[in-house]
């Protein structure tokens with residue numbers, strides 16, 4: 415299935431521009447993203463469109479300001495009607511507003527201002543819709559990198575996104591690593607009135623301390639050793655759009671002061687310059703750290719915390735929304751299959767096992783496991799015995815379905831019907847202990863630590879539960 419020629423054709427991208435040089439950097443990025451770009455000038459576009467079935471899945475149109483979009487209007491309209499088209503405006507913001515308005519009217523799938531970051535382009539490409547009725551180029555709908563899951567906690571997250579998107583408020587996105595904080599940030603941007611501007615992410619924890627300042631604010635030529643040319647920073651790149659400061663908890667105190675100033679005064683300077691620039695940028699920040707604890711430890715500024723925390727969104731860990739596991743697996747499989755044609759399926763038992771696992775690495779860990787299984791078992795339907803041992807380990811009890819848990823009162827025996835022993839075997843004592851500990855802890859927390867009520871819920875005498883709590887060192891608070 416890999417390398418299916420029809421599929422390769424699906425991935426081709428037509429790039430339209432005034433001349434090849436103007437489109438060079440976007441062509442390079444598209445090549446890197448395996449979109450097999452083919453270039454055509456505005457002048458030749460009409461001829462290209464004569465072909466009955468275009469061998470492309472999408473198009474990118476680069477307007478560098480010298481050729482206004484209006485000049486080739488009918489060809490461009492024809493293109494946008496046949497292929498989902500990404501519009502790249504490669505000239506200073508403000509100059510091309512008319513062309514941009516025209517661009518919207520011509521029905522472009524998306525519009526971005528240069529300079530464009532690779533991951534920004536990848537994200538936009540993932541969101542492009544399928545080609546419209548173009549014969550040969552019709553393909554499966556490409557599922558996108560979007561927030562999947564209809565569990566109550568995720569519906570709540572979506573409600574919060576909806577509520578805050580329309581405002582310009584700063585948002586602090588909290589949650590464990592891999593829960594989808596960046597996706598939440600992208601969703602806020604996508605649904606905000608800054609959506610036509612850039613979404614510029616920056617992982618503050620991944621950039622060495624001494625480079626972070628110039629990464630954020632840019633620098634002038636000669637500002638420090640190695641600053642051979644002047645460079646804009648992320649604030650400038652995000653002008654009119656959104657800057658996503660990931661892992662803000664890892665930012666040093668002196669950088670926190672500088673970010674706070676932009677939040678308060680909307681101004682900053684490039685490193686090595688005393689010219690003050692203004693920033694029309696919405697800030698979204700995320701962290702897996704407990705910032706209040708970091709404030710107490712003196713690692714995070716309280717004033718910045720309150721500035722950022724205008725609207726907090728907490729993304730729940732995957733173990734708190736097991737019903738999302740199956741749809742997320744489905745969406746990951748569909749997306750990857752659209753990319754390389756390899757399919758994979760799971761039996762119901764395997765899906766239940768995946769949903770019962772604790773997922774310490776959250777959705778990222780789930781995605782990695784699914785990707786690995788596709789490589790190991792392409793085009794197979796996987797049962798429970800194909801899953802990694804840690805998923806079937808003593809930490810995990812496999813239940814037949816969520817309904818069985820809810821029906822426990824009526825048919826307690828059903829809960830264990832789905833437990834399956836694999837050839838790897840199991841440490842029964844450890845498994846039983848963990849099951850006991852888990853159910854006791856849950857019963858206590860569901861009953862606000864009231865032991866008598868928890869005991870009733872577990873069908874135990876109070877004294878027996880107290881004994882077990884002592885044995886396993888479980889406290890009631």
Ligand SMILES: Nc1ncnc2c1ncn2[C@@H]1O[C@H](COP(=O)(O)OP(=O)(O)OP(=O)(O)O)[C@@H](O)[C@H]1O
Nearest residue numbers: 560561562563590591592593594595596597777778
């Ligand atoms: N609800 C979801 N539906 C589909 N995919 C998801 C969902 N949540 C997360 N993902 C995927 O999981 C991976 C990790 O998500 P993301 O990078 O947004 O997490 P994060 O919380 O920002 O992680 P970190 O704290 O490590 O930066 C990404 O590949 C993302 O596409």
